[in-house]
Amino acid sequence: MSEITTIQIKKNTKEKLDLLKKNNDLKSYDELIRKLLDQNAGSIVEDVITINRDSTALSLKYWDDDNFKSYDVTFQELKVEPVGTVFTANPKPVADNFVNSIAEIVMKKGDDVVLLVKEISCTDGKVDSISSVVHVNLF
Numbered sequence: 001m002s003e004i005t006t007i008q009i010k011k012n013t014k015e016k017l018d019l020l021k022k023n024n025d026l027k028s029y030d031e032l033i034r035k036l037l038d039q040n041a042g043s044i045v046e047d048v049i050t051i052n053r054d055s056t057a058l059s060l061k062y063w064d065d066d067n068f069k070s071y072d073v074t075f076q077e078l079k080v081e082p083v084g085t086v087f088t089a090n091p092k093p094v095a096d097n098f099v100n101s102i103a104e105i106v107m108k109k110g111d112d113v114v115l116l117v118k119e120i121s122c123t124d125g126k127v128d129s130i131s132s133v134v135h136v137n138l139f
Contacts, residue, residue, distance in 0.1 A: 057136050058115065060089035060101035073103060078113045079138055081105060097123050103134070111138040 009017075021032045057078050059070040071089040082105070089101040099121045107114040113136045120129050 057138075058087075058103060058117075058134060060087060060103055060117070061099065061119070062089035062093070062101060063095075063097075063099035064090060064093075068099075071101075075136070075138055078105065078115075078136055083108055093122075096125075106133075112136075113138060 017029060017032060020026075020036075021029065024032065024035065026032045026035065053075075055074045055076065056072040057075045058073040060073065061068055061070050063069075069089075071087070073087050077087070084105065086102055086104045090098070093100050099119065101117065101119045103115045103117045105113060106116050115134045115136065116131060117134050118129055118131045120127065122128075
């Protein structure tokens with residue numbers, strides 16, 4: 001396998017590279033490109049490194065045993081579950097006073113998923129609810 005490669009560039013780009021090469025007393029385009037990368041905080045990648053993102057797309061919170069806990073919804077679940085699917089942080093709260101969260105998939109289009117998220121709290125028999133819309137991009 002050759003250590004040299006070719007790239008296609010526009011004629012006016014080559015003219016600019018020729019001028020840069022001449023003005024910097026460089027003998028090759030390789031030297032010029034390396035110098036440009038160094039000057040512009042670029043880097044030459046010898047190996048490819050893959051960085052995977054966290055699998056959790058959304059964490060639903062709930063209050064249990066005097067502690068906040070979370071129920072994680074993954075990107076994979078959002079990808080495969082249909083519109084109308086409901087995720088519940090704590091399906092059966094048993095305490096008189098609790099905080100719970102639910103999320104429902106209300107729309108999917110391509111890599112975009114829109115959820116209606118509700119946080120429900122019950123204190124001394126009084127129930128309150130806060131709703132929000134969350135957009136998740138599955139990319």
